[in-house]
Amino acid sequence: MAERKMNLTLKVWRQKNKNARGDFETYAAKDISSDMSFLEMLDVVNEGLIEGGKEPIAFDHDCREGICGMCSLVINGQPHGPDDGTTTCQLHMRKFSDGDTIVIEPWRAKAFPVLKDLVTDRSAFDRIIQAGGYVSVNTGGAPDANAVPIPKAEADLAFDAATCIGCGACVAACPNAAAMLFVGAKVSQFKHLPQGQPERKSRVLNMIGRMDQEGFGNCTNHYECEASCPKEIPVRVIAELNREYTRAALTKR
Amino acid sequence: MSTQTSFNPFRLVLDFFGSSIGAKILVALTGVIMWGFVIGHMAGNLQVFLPAPPDGYWGQQINDYGHFLKSTPALLWGTRITLIGAVFLHIGFAFRLTMKNKAARPSRYAMKRSQKSTVFGKIMPVSGIVVGLFILFHLFHFTIGLPVEVMGVSNDILQYQDQAGHHDVYKMLRVSFGQVGFVALYTICNLLLLMHLVHGTQSVWQTLGLNHKSWTPIARTLGWLLVAAIAAGNLSIPFVVMSYPPIAP
């Protein structure tokens, strides 16, 4: 596709710190190449701001290749922007047209407080993982990869869930700021694998316990999470989460 | 040392329903109980359309049905107690969840583009409240007796008797739905019930952990059909009864 140049208007959420009241500021993004990624476009805007002696827009990013889950922006009302199955860093400016106005906001959820501008504190997810989103591997040699047979269908289900990058788009998109797609993905991933069995019950009990403490909402089956997930994790994992939790809660020892 | 603690079923169940997922499941299960009632209630009421038996009179069948219910206290009170329990738990836990959900998103987006959520899903608390108020009104209307006269209908309708000396349910319906106001009220409330049940039937399988790539779409289609059948069945009563010639109270 041939390169295009465009001029855009950005309405960006600016907030000094966690306790400050934020508001929108309007910026002109001039001469933007359609080949840039969304974050590169913001880099260009920030260079302009720095040259003008202004505070650049703070936003999170790390890998810029769609795997770390840091680039958490709500773009025109959609987490990670208008493209399906894409993170913000992988969103290209060719999805926009000359003259467009783009509204950029942080994830909004009580459990993800805004630290500055577009940067949110998503450590609530880390604490949920610490509560149970792992398998315990004690010392010893690495077992032979093929020693534990796993049916292909089960491996596929586990892998679909394991693609979660923990970006939090599910929470950002959910009308209730629920984290159940995220927790469901982790629970489903291990539920389908033999390695996940020893901690199967304690995992789901501890992760849900932590999730409830962190102040996330509850799923009311709107499926906005599935629609906005950059890894297209299906809501099937939430049904599995409900089942796993019920089973564990009613039969725990 | 064993980590086994003593089994306390009450603790287990209370802990479960105190959690986010347990609360959701309780809302779903009580919803299913009310669903069962809505179907039974509609089927019972459709007997208003049954013709007079030989040597009988119009309305006798539904009057006899009403008499049967009243003279079978185990059935009547069993149903009433189950339903009262289900209604209170459903509303209580739905309210708790809704409040938590609101609190989880204290600041709103300036721009939010929904992709999958439906209007019926979004207005669940509103449709629920309207249906709840309607149930209360409905109970005063046909069971307890209206404390004040509404659109020319008073608690006299509970005193009507038929030739067998049973409560004349048929006449009560004809007098009530002879009033357009009542027909309009019942129509609006049943449409809100329809909206509530549409999202409910789409949701309930997922909440109860039943999601299957082939069965779920079938269950959802059946859910739609069932909800449509319920709305049609319930609404047919006021509309058809309204079309009968007027009757003196």
Ligand code: HEM
């Ligand atoms: C009496 C007043 C009522 C109120 C205040 C109420 C409120 C609610 C609320 C807030 C929800 C959760 C919404 C969501 O998950 O998005 C819900 C779900 C539901 N309601 Fe009701 N409701 C009422 C009556 C009823 C009745 C009469 C029925 C059935 C005949 C019913 C069946 C359901 C079902 C099946 C669900 C879905 C549960 C799930 O999410 O899986 N509700 N209700």
Ligand code: FES
């Ligand atoms: S920056 Fe790593 S996923 Fe976007």
